[in-house]
Amino acid sequence: MGTVNVAFSIMTQALEANQAALNIVANNVANANTPGYTTESPNFQQSQPLQIGGVSYGDGVTETGATSARDRVLTERLNQQQQTASSTSARLTALNTVQALFTPDSGSSAGQAGDISSDLTGFFNSFSSLEENPANNSMREEVLSSASTLAADVSNAAAGLNSQRSAIDQEASGVTGQVNSLTSAISQLNLQIQSTSPDSDAGTLEDQRQQDLSQLSQLIGVNQITTENNGISVTTTAGQPLVSEGQNFQLTTGSVNGVTHFFVSGADITSQLAGGGGQLGGYLTARDQDLPAVLGSLDQLAYSVSTQVNSLNNAGTDLAGDNGNAGDIFSAPPGLASGNAAGSAAAMSVVMTDPNHIAAAGTGMGTGDNSNATAMAALGNKAIVNGSTPTDYYANLVSQLGAEVSNVQTENTAASASVTQLQTQNNALSSVNLNDEASAMSNFERSYQAASQVFTMLNTIIASVLNLGSQATVS
């Protein structure tokens, strides 16, 4: 009789195992849309066989818990690509705003507002017009008004760049809080995982930890290192620790020379973060490299044009008879004394108010002379800005900026495509596939039904045995 009882016990285990498997399927279906959830599959394990009289008998099945379908190498690779994609995307957003300040001028008519190249041409053209009639007041007014337009557009562009820079600065410092809460969550999860499953995949906890790592990768460039007892240490790309097992190191901010710098454990890691990836890396590259480069070029242009025009104006004779001391047309750049162009674009303005002080005539010449106006008009085609003419220099600035934006765009497209590809691979492996779940469910349901049937049959058999062949008390 022992054998029939064993069969009962085997079927009970089978029912339990299939029920557990159905629970796992139900959990998968329930979490089909949960971010970071990794699909789980049941593990059936054959029970230890019984040895009776030297013969081995199977002793049923147990369900030993769910296994997450996870490839940690793939997720780490995905995280790394995500860092590049986030970094280029943040940088691209910043650069797109920058290039909007320098929209190409499509019109062919002179002097369209807001376009520095037209302003430059218009300004030097106003001196060409002054050549025809150097004493003409309306032409002198034209010089001052085109100078004002140029100065206003250059200083507006510089102001636009500066305000974008501070906006990016704020965005960057806003990232710190999110980074800190994620690193703190990862360190807590490390502790939990180390205590609950030091030797194997921690399932849901691991899902959460991977999800946090993936979010962290969007924000900042990180490396992850698996430590003993299933812990994970996180460092920045340059190697500063952010999470060491159960401990996290806060990213702090401080203002250095008017911009936000980032510190971990007292060390300034701003420059390392800039090349490191993630949103923060992109913001910092834009803030510390891309925008200063454009601003620097604009400063150089403003500095050279202002100083050259001023020095020529002071080398001629104006309508009021000032000879060699007619005064400045543009405000002196802030770094004039030291020859430093920084800040020149933002500070560019016209200080001359009386058009009679434009020195159209050469030194010592009558006021009807135009040789100085000719010289000033010629500045427009002279290599006065770092070895280029003002227009060439500006054209170069525009092409370089455009090429930079285009490069970052290409990088971003490539990184995003790579992320999509890795994401697809990872989804194929780890996300819940409802077709698979449906088929698994049918499978387990049938097994459960079969086990129930066997159980019923066994029950009938035992009833027959108890009634000893007669239809009586037990059914």
Added chain:
Amino acid sequence: MRVDPSYVTNLVGSLDDAQASQQQLTAELSSGVSITSLSQNPVASGENVLLLNQIQQDDSFTQSTNLVTGQLQVADSTLGSVVSQLTQAISLATQANNGTQNPSDVKSIASQISGILDEVQSLANTSYQGQYIFSGGQTSTTPFATSTASSPAVTGYNGDTDVNYLVTPNGQKIQLNVPGSQIFLGNGSNNVFGALNALIADYSSGTVDTTKAVSDTTALSTSLGYVSQQRVTIDNSIGQVTAAGDAVTSAQTQLTSAQTNLMQADVGQVSTQLSLSETQQTALEDVIAQLESQSNSLFSKLQ
């Protein structure tokens, strides 16, 4: 093989891309400009700056030529009047010198030549838009004034010898003025005013020193020839300005067409792209709708 179950999401991503591309193409069609941001074509953006610079320089020069031509034409016609006045003075002097005139006729000729002197001086003091055109660089100073303190009277020059040039976009320098001293004082040797003043002095008494008067008349003739030579300089400048203006206008036309080619949207091409993109979008929408309408999960088949 397992597949990514969320492939519809990727299709929606493609749908977004198609819509973004349509937005860009529609913007190109409505603005007529193919490059709306620097990154679309960095090289063309730089080239555009250079082309516009040249076009605007040419545009500005074309406007300048009108004004300059006006000023040069005033100078030319003024010198034309001077020439006819001087011709008249020479014929009067020749008449006075032939020995047939009585003293009162000679005096009358002196007074007529004096009138011519005033006229020539007034022509030499011509201004254009408030600026004296024959005073060199001293355009706010009346260039010529006659002092009668001595006999013969002396007409002095208060301008200078400054010459202005207009520089064309190609760098060609065109002379804009001839200083009055060069035209009317002939740098000393061909002095119009000197000859006129001498003739007035010769005839004012009524008696004529024929030798001196003939020599002064010859001097006036020589000066007249010199004035005509100076007028040629002005005429040359007018010709140069017109030629430069024409050259610049034709260059500007070419540059404008190059700039248009560079920046303007090719309507046919953009429309074709737009239509392709719309077809793609419709196809994607159909695929998505079909995938959504089909119950693409085995669960729907389970009873």
